[in-house]
Amino acid sequence: MPPVLPFEFIVTGKPISHQTKDKKRLQAWKAQVRDVAIACWSASQPTGDSVRVVITHYYDVIPGNEQGVPDSDNIVKPVRDALNGIIYVDDYQITDFVSRRRSLDGSFRVKGMSLVLAKGFCSGEEFLHIRIETAPDPTALD
16 A cells, blocks of 8 residues: 555654663654554555654643653654654655644644544643654745
């Protein structure tokens, strides 16, 4: 079956920063991301097209105490690496990237929420929502 985009999935749990000193935890996190992606990806091969990747970290901490929340830029690399060869051939295909973080204690206006994202909210734990879609036209100005 050929790759179908957009594709999205969630990974439950606290993401691990690529700057961690605990390399075993980092490798375990990458493996978790990879395993979930493989379980959700129905295509028999990675896409060869240019893609946009959107990662949103929905975190759970005591309001006003975000010290334990990793910077969004530090959780990107392990996720990108984990998806190499599974969703896309290589991360050079990522032409557009969005990384953001949101507190689970926040208020959200939701219109047309996907079942995948709803599953993340229903888990009751912090999670990453990862969406891979066809890259926008590079000649179009935003």
